[in-house]
Amino acid sequence: MSQDVTPLYVADVSAFTKQLRKSLSEADTLPGHAAMLALVAKAAGFRNHQHLKAAQPAQVDLDELALKRALRVFDDTGRMFRWPKWTKVQGLCLWPFWAQLPAHQDLSEKEVNAVLKGGLSFNDHVLLRRSLIDHKLATRTIDGRVYRRIEQRPTPEALALMDRLKDR
Known part of the structure; x- marks a missing residue:
């Protein structure tokens, strides 16, 4: 069985225990683990245990070390x-610059x-421009005349970094 933690919020403990007791009294024997999970989920108002798990908000684990180093x-x-x-x-630190490029x-x-120089206090915008290409956040033509931001969803760490930089 999975070791995933599934939190359960029960608004009315009294109704929950009544429903659980009713379900247990209808069973001939003590239910097994999976059956017990299903009974608990049903008593809490879900169709089954899978429905309970699907109703949980997705947990996003941020790479706090990378975020701290980026900040x-x-x-x-x-x-x-x-x-x-x-x-x-390095890739994480490029996201705020990516966000400033027009879509x-x-x-x-x-x-x-001009966009890159506006966000730098050291004089190496060329490094950032090349890194945007290397990290697949932007493209350029072979002759290097035309650049374009690659549209994509920022990572959770990138979103957290940009939010924390807004506060500064």
Whole structure:
């Protein structure tokens, strides 16, 4: 059996226990584990145990270490002041820049540089521009004249980083 934790909120414990006692009294023998899970779920108002599990909100575990390391490279104003060492953290730190690039729009190298320079306090926007390509957050033509943001859903860590940078 799975070791997943399934939290259960019961609004009315009295009604829950009455329903559970009624279900247990109808059974000839003491139910097994899976049957007991089903009885508990039904007493709580769900169709079965799977319905109870499906009703639970998805738990998103953030990589707190990567998020903490990413926040260290941004100053109090939300500008990046150094390039992180870890590749995973580097990719995470690119998301705020990705979010500033206009969606569904072709950009020149000059326009991309202007966006990147606005969020940096060190002078290496070229590193960030190349990293956006390497981390598949943007594309460019072979001659490097046209850049475009790749539309995708940011990771939960990226969303958390951008939220925390807004507060600065």
